[in-house]
Amino acid sequence: MPEAAKNSSLTATSLPTAGTYYPQLEDIIAAEKRLRSVVNRTPLIRSQNLSEQYGANIYLKREDQQVVRSYKIRGAYNKILSLSTQQQRQGIVCASAGNHAQGVAYACALLGLKGTVFMPVPTPAQKVQQVRKYGKDAVDIRLVGDTFDEAYHQAKVFCEAQQASFVHPFDDPKVIEGQASVGVEILDQLDQPVDLMIMPVGGGGLASGLSAYFKAQSPTTQLIGVEPEGAASMSSSIATGNNQTLAEIDTFIDGAAVQRVGEKTFEICRQNLQQMLTVPEGKVCSTMLQLYNQEAIVVEPAGALSIAALDSLKEEIRGRTVVCLISGGNNDIHRTEEIKERAMLYEGLKHYFMVNFPQRAGALQEFLANVLGPEDDITHFEYSKKSNSSKGPALIGIELNKKEDFQSLLQRMEEQRVRFEYLNDKPDLFRFLV
Structure with missing residues (x-):
C-alpha cells in the first residue's frame, strides 16, 4: 500500500526581489471588504471526529458552503471589479476545470457582463451544468482540450482575437488577493492561535494569498500546501528551484490538477510554505467517503486534499490547533463508483x-x-x-x-x-x- 502522503520540507527563502509581485496586507484587507456583499462568510467548525482521531483541535473552513460551493468566487469577482468599465464591456474570458468558471459565470451574471468560459472536455458534467446555471444567458461555454492547460491556451487565443479581458484562475494579483480574503475570515473567526494552516494547492492562487496573509498576521503559523500525487507541479517546481511543466498529470482531482503552476504563485509559495505534501488519489477518495459517512460533508476531490494529508502529520499535530481548508463541494454523484473503487484499491x-x-x-x-x-x-x-x-x-x-x-x-x-x-x-x- 502506498504512503498516505509524501512529505517535502521547505526552507523559506528571503523576501521577494524588487519588481516581483507579492500580496500586500492592505490590498488583501481591501479585497475582503469589497467582497463582503457578494461572498458567504463560510463557517469555521471544529470537527469532533477528526480532533479525537488525531488528538488535536482540528477546524474545517467550509468553503464548500460558499455561494458557488468553492472559494473561487472570491478571486474571480475581485479581479472583474478591478477592470475598467471599458474592459468589462469588451467581454470576460476564463479557462477553468470548473470552480473558477462558476465564479466567473456568477460574477458576469451579477454584473451584467458577457463572458466566455473555456473548460477541458473531461470536466465533470455537474460542473459544466453549474456554470450554465450561474452564468444564465451571460456566459458561453466552450469545451476544448483534455486538460486545463489546453483549455487555457485556447482561451488566450480567443481573448487576444476578441480583445477581451482574461481572468486568470490563479496567476493574477487581484485573483490572489481575493482568495486571500478567506484568511481574513479564519483569523477573525478563531479566538486562539493557529498552529498549522493546511491548504490545497492547484495553480497556487489560494495558497499564495492565504499564506501571504498568515505570514503578515500570524507569523508563527506553520503553512502547509497539499497537492495530488499525480499532479505535483508545485512540489516539483519548489524542489528544483524553477517552475516546472509536468509532461503528464492525473486529472482525477480536477480542481487541483495543473501541469504548470503560475509564475507569480510559484515565487510566493516558494517563499511562504514550510512544507509541501503530495497525497495519492486513492487516499483522497478514502477521505471523501470518510467525510461523507462521519461528517455528512460532500466534497469534491480537491476539497478533501487538506484532510487527506493529516495522516502524514499525525505526530506533528498532536495537541495543536489545526485549520484544514475544504476548498469546494462540487462533486458529481456519477463519480461515486469510481471514487469508491479508487478508495478500495488504495486501502x-x-x-x-x-x-x-x-x-x-x-x-x-x-x-x-x-x-x-x-x-x-x-x-x-x-x-x-x-x-x-x-x-x-x-x-x-x-x-x-x-x-x-x-x-x-x-x-x-x-x-x-x-x-x-x-x-x-x-x-x-x-x-x-x-
Missing part, C-alpha cells in the same frame, strides 16, 4: 487478477470453493473462451473484508495451482483491462 480491499482457467466443467466452481475466503466477494468477472486452447483467461476483481486477508488469498491460489497474473501493481495493463 488494499480490492484486487484484480488475470486468471487462466482450464476449459472444463467445474473449474470456476472449484475456484469459488477452494480459493475464495468466507468473506471474499467477486465483484468483477470477464471470461474469454478460446476454442483452440485448453485454457481461457478471465479478468476477476475480488473484494476483501479486510486488507490482511490478501496474503491468505494469494496462498490459497498458490496451493490450488491457479495460474494468474496480479494486475494492481501493473498500472499500464490495469488501466487498459479494468
